[in-house]
Amino acid sequence: MAVTKIDFPLHALAHPQAETQTQTEEEIQQELAAERARLAMELGLHNGSAQHFRRPAERPFTAEERGKVTILFGGLTWKHEKVIQAVFEASGYRCEIMPVPNVAAFQLGKEYGNNGQCNPTYFTVGNLVQYLQGLEAHGMSRQEIIDKHVFFTAGSCGPCRFGMYESEYRLALQNAGFDGFRVLLFQQNDGIQAASGEPGLKFSVDFGMGMFNALNLGDIMNEMIYRIRPFEVNKGETDRVFRESMDALCHTLRTRKPFEDHEDLPAWLSRKIAENKGKKWELTLNSLGKVYEQLYGKAYKDALRDCYEQLSRIEVDRLRVKPVVKIIGEFWAQITEGDGNFNMFAFLEREGAQVLVEPIGTWVMYMMYQVKERAREKCAVNARYKNPAAWELHKRARNQLQFFPKWLMWTVGERIYARQYHRVVEALGGIAHHLVSQKEMARLAHPFYNQFARGGEGHLEVGKNVYYTVNRLCHMVLALKPFGCMPSTQSDGAQSAVANHFKEMIFLPIETSGEGEVNAHSRVQMALGEAKVKARMEFEQALESTGKSLEDIKNYVAEHPTLRRLYYPMPERKGITGVAANFVLHVNDLMNGKARLARVPEPARELAVA
Numbered sequence: 001m002a003v004t005k006i007d008f009p010l011h012a013l014a015h016p017q018a019e020t021q022t023q024t025e026e027e028i029q030q031e032l033a034a035e036r037a038r039l040a041m042e043l044g045l046h047n048g049s050a051q052h053f054r055r056p057a058e059r060p061f062t063a064e065e066r067g068k069v070t071i072l073f074g075g076l077t078w079k080h081e082k083v084i085q086a087v088f089e090a091s092g093y094r095c096e097i098m099p100v101p102n103v104a105a106f107q108l109g110k111e112y113g114n115n116g117q118c119n120p121t122y123f124t125v126g127n128l129v130q131y132l133q134g135l136e137a138h139g140m141s142r143q144e145i146i147d148k149h150v151f152f153t154a155g156s157c158g159p160c161r162f163g164m165y166e167s168e169y170r171l172a173l174q175n176a177g178f179d180g181f182r183v184l185l186f187q188q189n190d191g192i193q194a195a196s197g198e199p200g201l202k203f204s205v206d207f208g209m210g211m212f213n214a215l216n217l218g219d220i221m222n223e224m225i226y227r228i229r230p231f232e233v234n235k236g237e238t239d240r241v242f243r244e245s246m247d248a249l250c251h252t253l254r255t256r257k258p259f260e261d262h263e264d265l266p267a268w269l270s271r272k273i274a275e276n277k278g279k280k281w282e283l284t285l286n287s288l289g290k291v292y293e294q295l296y297g298k299a300y301k302d303a304l305r306d307c308y309e310q311l312s313r314i315e316v317d318r319l320r321v322k323p324v325v326k327i328i329g330e331f332w333a334q335i336t337e338g339d340g341n342f343n344m345f346a347f348l349e350r351e352g353a354q355v356l357v358e359p360i361g362t363w364v365m366y367m368m369y370q371v372k373e374r375a376r377e378k379c380a381v382n383a384r385y386k387n388p389a390a391w392e393l394h395k396r397a398r399n400q401l402q403f404f405p406k407w408l409m410w411t412v413g414e415r416i417y418a419r420q421y422h423r424v425v426e427a428l429g430g431i432a433h434h435l436v437s438q439k440e441m442a443r444l445a446h447p448f449y450n451q452f453a454r455g456g457e458g459h460l461e462v463g464k465n466v467y468y469t470v471n472r473l474c475h476m477v478l479a480l481k482p483f484g485c486m487p488s489t490q491s492d493g494a495q496s497a498v499a500n501h502f503k504e505m506i507f508l509p510i511e512t513s514g515e516g517e518v519n520a521h522s523r524v525q526m527a528l529g530e531a532k533v534k535a536r537m538e539f540e541q542a543l544e545s546t547g548k549s550l551e552d553i554k555n556y557v558a559e560h561p562t563l564r565r566l567y568y569p570m571p572e573r574k575g576i577t578g579v580a581a582n583f584v585l586h587v588n589d590l591m592n593g594k595a596r597l598a599r600v601p602e603p604a605r606e607l608a609v610a
């Protein structure tokens, strides 16, 4: 936008009193009117023809293009991306995963984007430009790139800069010479329906449920890999087995046959259905069948069992003392596995920590909780009968009934989401955590951060910090917050009060940007030093309480190799954080006859995939 130059009488600043003495009110008003007229003229608003801004129309992604156009997406972990790609492909789309954004992408984002954006904007926008430039360098013409690709991403209407992502993508693409490149948006508030407004990307039950499963699988596998790798006996085994398992899961998601009522129901029913194809009840029945098959179908259950079996080959040594570092922070910064957060997870593991990552599921639950809670808060404002008296019970009841359907819908949504998530957690051996109650998180955060202060992760950062500390689920909390992130800056202010309140808390906020990696790593190293001491002390106290030496424990484990199996169901004690400390206490119980060696469930026969 052009910068408007306003001539201001500078002497008025130097002698304000003199100015007021010499100017009458009338003169001031005249000067104001003249200035207003000048500005209006300059901005083309003088003839009252101001036009509202309209979003520029974009060439649609049509159904005919589906087989020819590649959907590009990225920005999550490789586990999430692989399963999402499989679901796209299962629905007949061509789909490619973008590389993990690096510093070069960040620089491109700065070069082609607006000033003053937050760090994830630069990384992700620059990454798209970098990818398209790569295609051009490999001989594809710009027009071909624009015609044969679309970009699929998430968007929002704010309140933070997330609301600007879409326009930032368009601006950078335009500046980089890819004007007309299509960006399809998955709106945070409207769900996938916004993206499916274009017929090329069509929302169907199979596609939606496939994405639901993909998100859960991505979350759970992502958490599991970080929980297992620090304890693997054979270096590199976890990564290798997880790659194989993810490939197998993706193969199932890609090739499973979707449910069709006229094909998959008993013959007598199928005939009836074939006669009524397209009727409302038939479509509803077909959709319900699809939902059931996606969640409970044999193909999916078998894939989960196979995955369990593959992972069960990993051998672990639970006697390694590792500080547990809980990662919190901004959505993208706490997920990406690259330069966008200084490769923090790999760094922490190299430094001997066990990383506790955050699932996207928490965010989904947060969104649902927010809608429900907001509706509850607005209940009195939107009520049909305002301020009914105490005895006007029927009015009060009707006001409540007005709110009830919305409340019920979101409550059911939350329950279904959590139920399905936990079902997959259990099917994969119960290694990943269950989703934390949103109500509990809001309650814990509330003294420091109001749950209705929106933007970014809202109160979640504070809620998670308190939750993981008071329940002793980690030794240290590391908050990854991007440079220029408005909501993170806000919650950082509250976090100093939180850290003051909980003296035992080791909390470190790190501002991530395109540079400063060495500085960030050394700050993490310092805090991690404290966390290591905490973990070591916990382990030593646990060992001392057993009255046994580490050698005794090791010898017992060597005689009972089942204790090194990944799926050995090791109990966790309340208040004990570290894996090694918990393990020592359990082995002691076994040695003293207070507990019995548990059997590892065999997936093919015993593992119940409910």
Ligand code: SF4
Binding pocket: 118, 119, 120, 121, 160, 161, 162, 330, 331, 332, 455, 456, 457, 482, 484, 485, 486, 487, 488
């Ligand atoms: S939460 Fe922060 S980093 Fe993320 S989009 Fe909003 S302002 Fe940017």
